[in-house]
Amino acid sequence: MQIISFETIPSTNDYLKEHYKECLSPTIVTTEYQSKGRGRGNHQWISKKGEDLIFSLFVEDKRDGVTLTMIMAYSIVCALKLQQIDAKIKWPNDIYVNKKKVAGILTETIYEKDKHYLIIGVGLNINNKEYAGLPIKCSKEELLKTIYETYFSFCKKDYEHDLLDKINSCSYLKDVLVEDEEHGYIQYERLNADGTITITTATNEKYKVSINTISLRNKKIKYKSLSFDS
Secondary structure, X not given: OEEEEEEEEOOHHHHHHHHHHHOOOOEEEEEEEEOOOEOHHHOEOOOOOOOEEEEEEEEEOOOOHHHHHHHHHHHHHHHHHOOOOOOEEEOOOEEEEOOEEEEEEEEEEEEEOOEEEEEEEEEEEOOOOOOOOOOOOOOHHHHHHXXXXXXXXXXXXXXXXXXXXXXXXXXXXXOEEXXXXXXXXXXXXXXXXXXXXXXXXXXXXXXXXXXXHOOOOOOEEEEOOEEEEO
């Protein structure tokens, strides 16, 4: 696998979008700092030089972006577990530790004739105290290697039967009630193989929504009898 490293770059995802024709699958682009890092919905990803693990993975894969995002998220959770850090996945693309966001994933797709490429960008706060510094005992290079080796090992497994239950078991939202305009407080119960989330209302009705429609921004949530704003 090719790894391209930069000291500074505007965005690792944007670099791959501009240069993917020159890259083999898989390729990783990593940097110490990106000046135009972004997350889902074009939200800015703020970091300081050397404080985060920043990388993007370029792959040719027929699977959809939701599936590969979840595999990457679970790979990060597993890598952090090896560092004795209990991390959770907040759908659709964030990693939380102790109720604080420590990582975001931005997956973008490129279609070209019969080819299907994906760019999976990751920003993991390691030393950024403004967010949540993590007690990582290894180098960033070692952590990156653990993440991508775990990711590729999981890609060989059957997603629906081998991974989905494990991904659901480390959901940040499974024990959280979220305020909803139509239904009062709802529970995001389970991620399904088709990229939908099963939701349960206060009256025990169930329905499904696309994972990409989920946002806790400006919503009140309850967690183990505590109520706070996201």
